Amino acid sequence: MLGDFVGRRRHCPFKGQYEVDTETYKRFRRRIIQRSHGEGPCASTPVAPRWRCEPRFKLDSVCQRLELDSPPRHHEPEQRVLQGAHQEAVSVGRTSHGEAVLPPNTPRAVTVRRHPVAENVTEQGLVWRAGDQEHENAQCAGCDERGLDLKPFAVLHKSSGPGGSATKLLAPSLLNDYYTNLLDCSCNGMIALALGSSVYLWNSETRALVGHLEPGPQPGRPSCQTRSISCLCWSRDGRALCIGTRRGEIQLWDVEHKQNMRRLPSHMSVVGALSWKQQLLSSGSVLGHIHHLDPRAPAALVGSAVQEEGICSLQWSPGGERLASGSTGGLLHIWDSHVAGVTKSRQPITTAKQTSAVKAMGWCPWQGDVIATGGGWKDGELRIWDTQSGSCVTSVNTNSQICSLRWADRRRHLITGHGLPHHQVTCWQFPSLSPIYQLTGHSQRVLHLATNPDNTQLFSAGADQCFHVWDL
Structure with missing residues (x-):
């Protein structure tokens, strides 16, 4: 051609020459x-047309490495919004698919603003705010158009059922991430719940909001940079609250005196789980590193261990003889109580395997060698393991994603929180694993569970940004 x-x-003919x-x-x-x-x-085209080229971004090398350490990335857009959700416009309804509906004339673009730094910012980067202080722009999920108080733990509904009475409260900005551990109850009945980038403290006896912790400027970083919370855990005596972030930092907070005692730069990646053994704190990262920390020592790191896969659950046995770590690849590792020394050559004494991540996990309070695990949506199996032999003693198929697991020791029951298809809380008889009753009320998966010390109350937090109190 x-x-x-x-x-x-x-x-x-006019110009007397040839033309094309x-x-x-x-x-x-x-x-x-x-x-x-x-x-x-x-x-013959050396490069792709302009409209077929994919955009490329040049990221900071340190931030790029830390982001790659995170669990599955399909939550990233949601995480960025939720970290500043208390600054967003208030949601006043939900569609049939659970999508939040903004009020009329509300712009779709969300502008995230930070609170001005208060006078009580500590060097460790946390701010204490009293419970009665107004949280002016709290986000609402699942509430109607009435003029309700949209603060966290505001009561939405009360009901009664076969398992007992239930109270539904607001939990705005709760991160919908399967691999987080954002709820815990202390031995004194104090609830700690991470909402966005803040931790709220709620007294389960008086049912009153005590206060909340907000992240402040981190030393050496810009004041506008926030840190998302990935896990938290109360100490055994209920006096200290430990908070892990996605940047590998561990915050140790004295709740009684409202002081941030220490900031422990423990990991170079996301802190996936925390667990206490008396005064010893153990933490696990998504890179598979287990660090044993003594907050009383000048050099807090006293021991470590490494496993190949990322850690999404970590728990010491009630007597402190064994440490269990669950991985994202479905491995359950049992470690002995020896924690001294920083070495990579340590090996677990027992390893068990299931077909999905070992996120829902808990030691039996009255049988020290027994541990329960729950499978994800590809598995759905509730298993009881003998950690001495590494064998599965009994199991039951729940036909549902198991997101969370707790033992009720005084009732000798096992409680699980589920995702699709029913988003229910199920109570099981041990050791037969026969279901006793189901608690329904969440419209999305039940991510976190906790019980009060005497097992008369059960607490659940779901992806529907609601917090339920079940009076058993």
């Missing part, structure tokens, strides 16, 4: 364009 284009000439046939050139150009649209770039 190009030869025809070059060869075909016609004589111009413009009609042939237009036809040649039109064919090239049609072929590029219908069949992709032509062979």
Whole structure:
């Protein structure tokens, strides 16, 4: 075709010279364009057309590495919104698919604003705010258009059922991430719940909001940079609250005196789980590193261990003889109580395998060698393990994703929180694993569970951004 284009000439009688046939050139150009649209770039085109190029971004090397350490990335857009959700416009309804509906004339673009730094910012980067202080822009999920108080733990509904009475409260900005551990109850009945980038403290006896912790500027970082909370855990005596972040930092907070005691830069990646053994704190990261920390020592790190897969659950046995770590790849590792020394050569004494991540996990309070695990949506199996032999003693298929697991030791029951299809809380008889009753009320998966010390109350937090109190 190009030869025809070059060869075909016609004589111009006015200028006395040959000119290019413009009609042939237009036809040649039109064919090239049609072929590029219908069949992709032509062979003669050295680069892809502009509209087929993928955007590329140049990220800071440190931030890029830390982001790659995170669990599955499909939550990233949601996480960025939830971290500043208490600054967003208030949601006043939900669609049939659970999607929040903004009020009329509300712009779709969300502008995240930070609170000005208060006077009580400590060097460790946490701010204490009293419970009666107004949380002016709290987000609402699942509430109606009435003029309700949209603060966290505001009561939405009360009901009664076969398992007992239930109270539904608000939990705005609760992160919908399967691999987080954002709820815990102390031995004194104090609830700690992470909502967005803040931790709220709620007294389960008086049912009053005591206060909340907000992240302040971190030393050496810009004041506008926030840190999302990935896990938290109360100490055994209920006096200290430990908070792990996605940047590998561990915050140790004295709740009684409202002071941040220490900031422990423990990991270089996301802190996936925390567990206490008397005064010893153990933490696990998504890179598979287990660090044993003594907050009383100047050099807090006293021991470590490494496993190949990322850690999404970590728990010491009630007597402190064994440490269990669950991985994202479905491995359950049992470690001995020896924690001294920083070494990579330590090996678990027992390893068990299931077909999905070992996120829901808990030691039996009255049988020290027994531990229960729950499988994800690809598995759905509730298993009881003998850690001495590494064998599965009994199991039951729940036909549902198991997101959380707790033992009720005084009732000798096992409680699980589920995802699809029913988003229920199930109570099981031990050791037969026969279901006793189910608690329904969440519209999305039940991510976190906790019980009060005397097992008369059960607490659940779901992806529907609601917090339930079940009076058993």
